[in-house]
Amino acid sequence: MTTFIQLHMLTAYPAANLNRDDTGAPKTVVLGGSTRLRISSQSLKRAWRKSDLFEEALAGHIGTRTGRIGREAAKILLDSGINKKDAIAWAKSIAECFGKPKTEKEKDKDPLIETETEQLAHVSPVEMEAVTTLAQKLAMENRAPTADELELLRHDRMAVDIALFGRMLASKPAYNIEAACQVAHAFGVGETVVEDDFFTAVDDLRNESDDAGAGHLGETGFGAALFYTYVCIDRDLLTQNLNNDMDLVNRTLRALTETALKVSPTGKQNSFASRAYASWTLAEKGTDQPRSLAAAFYSPINGTNQIDTAVTRITQLRQNMNQVYGQQSECIDFNADQGKGSLVAVLDFICS
Known part of the structure; x- marks a missing residue:
């Protein structure tokens, strides 16, 4: 039986434009009839594998x-x-x-x-x-x-990132690698209003007496949301891809998990400083077929106490699914908003 590791994360971002579309606006998705902010899986994986945290933990094992x-x-x-x-x-x-x-x-x-x-x-x-x-x-x-x-x-x-995210070589299919890690697009749990930030830049060498106007005018889109992110890892396939090097497998799992919880996409960071750690995470491990818990947020969560409401919804949905489907996967969570649990405990659980 295949062992799956699943990560469910809630991460709160204030004003941000972490992942842009072709017009420069934040990416969105319509879910349950309402528009939500979205961060593509490609953006997330790129940020994770190129982060200092990931590179320091797995130096010499990361591909190009x-x-x-x-x-x-x-x-x-x-x-x-x-x-x-x-x-x-x-x-x-x-x-x-x-x-x-x-x-x-x-x-x-x-x-x-x-x-x-x-x-x-x-x-x-x-x-x-x-x-x-x-x-x-x-x-x-x-x-x-x-x-x-x-x-x-x-x-x-x-390379560990090839083992995790796979590769496809059309001319040499014998060397294709099936991805052991699947990353969903992150989306906001509440309805989103994308706003435009009108900004100006002042020319330091321009005299106000000559021209009091701005040296540059511009605008950029932004939004704020509590994002749900889902990651699924096939531990057995990861082990196979890494040629049964169990030490490297565990180092990879720890590095990926910590990075996913701590590292933000790089889009517009200089403009918004939108860096955040996950406020809540649930890690599951077992042989049950994996499933996202995104259905908890098809009805948008609006108003105050978004984090508490989101945690309640996702926890209840998991319990209901386990009851209906008879699933037995082990789990552990932490809630940074309430100071409960710890990152170390989650990492130890995943690698045990």
Whole structure:
């Protein structure tokens, strides 16, 4: 039986624009007939995996998502004195290991453009190291890579963020990794009114006697909400993806959980300083089929005491679902708003 770990979090953000749409406004979703603020799962995962907390906990085990692997190899070859034509050709063959190289349409503007891939590839540290080592070897021996040397992808020593969030390589499906962690879009538990902040900037060197007007005018959208975030982790798949390295599995689980509870998306942080820790979290562990508890908030929570009401609703829904479906998953929670429970206890529960 598969062991699932589920995290349910409530995080309160005041005025914020953490995740923007194509117009620059905060992303939203209509739920239960009312508009809510939304933070995409992509935004959350990006913020978590690039955070100092995550990187410090798992240094040396975090991958790189890029389309410039071949370009990096080309730089090594060119810096070593290999002529440009050969350097580009050899680097392009390296890039082809990870995806389809870009076309030559912009070749005149940037000769190295064809060493980049059209799609981003998520590569592990050992794979990046293999690319660097191969480029250095080719430069030293002044020759093209062999077919065997271009087998640069690996299953061993997998990066933790690839193990968690997966990767898809259309040209090399044997090296695809199924994601062990699923992250839902976070949404506000109450109805949202997206507002516009009209702002001005003053030119410090402009004399008021000459022109009392502002040096710049602008506006930006924002909103405030208590967000519900749901994360589901297939512990067995994570263990498989990390080649049964149990120490690394537990370090990954602890780092991901703490990061999800503490790290905010980076959108408009300089404008709003909208950083927050989760006010409440519930962690579940067991072999029952996982399920979100988002249904607790289809009817929006408006007015005061949003956190207390949200906790009551989600707790009651979980109890009702367990009763109806006969589920037996263990759980633990903490409530920072009331000073009950602790982060350490949740982390220990997840990894036990």
